[in-house]
Each structure stands twice: as C-alpha cells, then as structure tokens.
Amino acid sequence: xxxxxxxxxxxxxxxxxxxxxxxxxxxxxxxxxxxxxxxxxxxxxxxxxxxxxxxxxxxxxxxxxxxxxxxxxxxxxxxxxxxxxxxxxxxxxxxxxxxxxxxxxxxxxxxxxxxxxx
Amino acid sequence: xxxxxxxxxxxxxxxxxxxxxxxxxxxxxxxxxxxxxxxxxxxxxxxxxxxxxxxxxxxxxxxxxxxxxxxxxxxxxxxxxxxxxxxxxxxxxxxxxxxxxxxxxxxxxxxxxxxxxx
DNA sequence: GGGTGTTGCTACGGAATGTGTAGCGCTACG
DNA sequence: CGTAGCGCTACACATTCCGTAGCAACACCC
Numbered sequence: 001x002x003x004x005x006x007x008x009x010x011x012x013x014x015x016x017x018x019x020x021x022x023x024x025x026x027x028x029x030x031x032x033x034x035x036x037x038x039x040x041x042x043x044x045x046x047x048x049x050x051x052x053x054x055x056x057x058x059x060x061x062x063x064x065x066x067x068x069x070x071x072x073x074x075x076x077x078x079x080x081x082x083x084x085x086x087x088x089x090x091x092x093x094x095x096x097x098x099x100x101x102x103x104x105x106x107x108x109x110x111x112x113x114x115x116x117x118x
Numbered sequence: 119x120x121x122x123x124x125x126x127x128x129x130x131x132x133x134x135x136x137x138x139x140x141x142x143x144x145x146x147x148x149x150x151x152x153x154x155x156x157x158x159x160x161x162x163x164x165x166x167x168x169x170x171x172x173x174x175x176x177x178x179x180x181x182x183x184x185x186x187x188x189x190x191x192x193x194x195x196x197x198x199x200x201x202x203x204x205x206x207x208x209x210x211x212x213x214x215x216x217x218x219x220x221x222x223x224x225x226x227x228x229x230x231x232x233x234x235x236x
Numbered sequence: 237g238g239g240t241g242t243t244g245c246t247a248c249g250g251a252a253t254g255t256g257t258a259g260c261g262c263t264a265c266g
Numbered sequence: 267c268g269t270a271g272c273g274c275t276a277c278a279c280a281t282t283c284c285g286t287a288g289c290a291a292c293a294c295c296c
Binding site (some may be wrong): 035036051052066 | 242244245246
C-alpha cells in the first residue's frame with residue numbers, strides 16, 4: 001500500500017472526502033480543492049500542452065503531483081490526451097468556461113487590493 | 119515558531135504558491151485550491167453559521183483547518199464574522215455568485231455519470 | 237551500432253499540510 | 267456555584283506534497 005495507491009478521483013455518486021451524500025457539487029468541490037488542479041485546468045484553457053510543457057506552465061510543479069492531477073482530471077472526463085498533448089474534453093471546456101466569472105472576480109479583486117495589476 | 123505560523127494568505131500582488139507573477143487569478147487559484155476552502159465558502163452561500171455550526175456543515179472538518187481557512191478567507195476579504203456568525207462579505211457574495219455556473223456544471227456532470235442525482 | 241533528443245511518468249526521502257481529540261478562556265443563564 | 271454555548275488552539279499522528287533523479291519508449295540522424 002504505497003506506490004500503487006488508488007487516487008480515488010471524486011465522482012458524483014461516490015463517497016468523496018468530506019461528504020457521503022454523493023451530491024455532484026460535493027464531488028466537484030473536493031476535486032477542485034486539490035492542490036494545482038485548478039491551475040492545471042486553467043493553463044489548458046486555450047492551447048493543449050504536453051506533460052513537460054504543462055509542468056513549465058505551472059511553474060515547475062512536481063511530476064508526481066501533475067501526474068496525479070492529470071489522472072484525476074482524466075478519470076473525471078475533464079481532460080484528455082491525444083497526439084497534440086493534454087487538452088480539455090468538450091465537457092472540460094464547459095467547465096473552463098464556467099470558471100470565467102471566477103476569473104473576472106479575481107481581476108476585480110486585484111484592482112481592489114492593488115490597482116493597476118492586470 | 120509553531121503555533122503562530124503566518125498562514126500566508128494569497129493576495130494579488132504578492133508571491134503566491136506556485137506563481138511569482140502576482141496576477142490575481144494565480145492568487146485566487148492558489149487560495150481556492152486549498153483543502154476545504156471551496157466547501158466552506160459554499161456552505162456559507164445562503165445562511166451565516168457559527169464556527170461549530172460550520173464544522174458540522176462541513177462533515178466535521180478539523181477545527182485546525184477550519185480556523186486556518188477562515189483566517190485566509192477573512193484576510194482576503196471574502197468572509198467576515200459578526201454577531202450572527204460567519205458570513206460572506208459583499209465581495210465574497212459576488213465570488214459565491216461567480217461559482218454559480220460551476221455548480222450548474224457539477225449538476226450536469228452528475229446527470230452524465232449517474233442520472234437522477236440532484 | 238551509436239548518439240541526442242523528445243515523450244509520459246514513477247521512485248524515493250524529506251518537508252509541508254491535514255486529521256482527530258482534548259481542552260483553553262470567554263460569556264451568558266440559572 | 268454548574269452548565270452550556272462560543273471561537274479557537276495544542277499536540278501527536280497520518281496523509282499529501284515537493285524536488286530530484288531516472289526509467290522505458292520512441293524518434294531522428296550518422
């Protein structure tokens with residue numbers, strides 16, 4: 001019970017960390033709350049990327065974690081791997097678009113805290 | 119240097135975990151990627167809650183983590199504590215609303231994976 | 237047969253973070 | 267006084283993450 005640990009990707013209907021209701025939002029909140037996952041998804045929002053490319057985009061995240069997060073994202077049907085590299089699936093693309101308002105909020109947040117940053 | 123550790127809440131313009139650009143979206147992605155944080159924010163979306171109440175809503179999250187997350191959320195100006203308990207600030211409320219499309223996506227996700235869940 | 241370069245991805249040890257139980261100091265009510 | 271609520275912390279243990287190194291497979295070129 002060390003290397004081949006089952007990553008236990010949260011999915012709707014399964015018992016996720018911190019919730020046994022199986023409600024989809026809980027599974028998603030658990031999934032998105034894992035370190036680097038939102039960042040990885042964000043970096044894939046426009047162009048596909050290879051594993052190493054993605055690592056650089058994410059400021060050198062360790063391959064251990066990146067590998068785990070990509071597996072979770074693939075298990076959830078959010079990203080996929082083809083010849084062009086990792087890229088969001090159509091469903092994943094919808095999720096990225098759903099994050100648009102969150103990005104807008106972040107920009108407004110930046111303006112409040114430190115005017116004139118992007 | 120053990121108990122009074124500075125939690126280092128990510129803020130726009132400051133160097134956050136995994137990014138030195140200081141772009142607001144990076145700070146937010148770091149903040150939201152911390153365990154339980156999204157869940158805590160979600161549980162506060164409608165009604166305020168006391169510390170212990172919030173702990174139960176979050177399936178008994180440990181007070182250590184809840185305390186840390188609430189501090190980060192307060193430092194970020196997202197939640198506040200008054201006589202009625204913890205509640206989102208107006209800015210925090212805007213963030214919660216920005217998460218609306220994400221919730222919708224989660225519901226659709228649940229329908230795909232396991233039809234007839236919420 | 238080299239070499240040199242990609243690719244995705246794993247092993248390992250140490251550091252950081254999260255978990256769970258107990259309990260503090262405080263305020264109120266009776 | 268006792269009891270109950272509050273926010274929150276201490277402490278020891280478990281899990282997760284990080285950073286470096288490196289593997290196996292594939293390609294290209296000589």
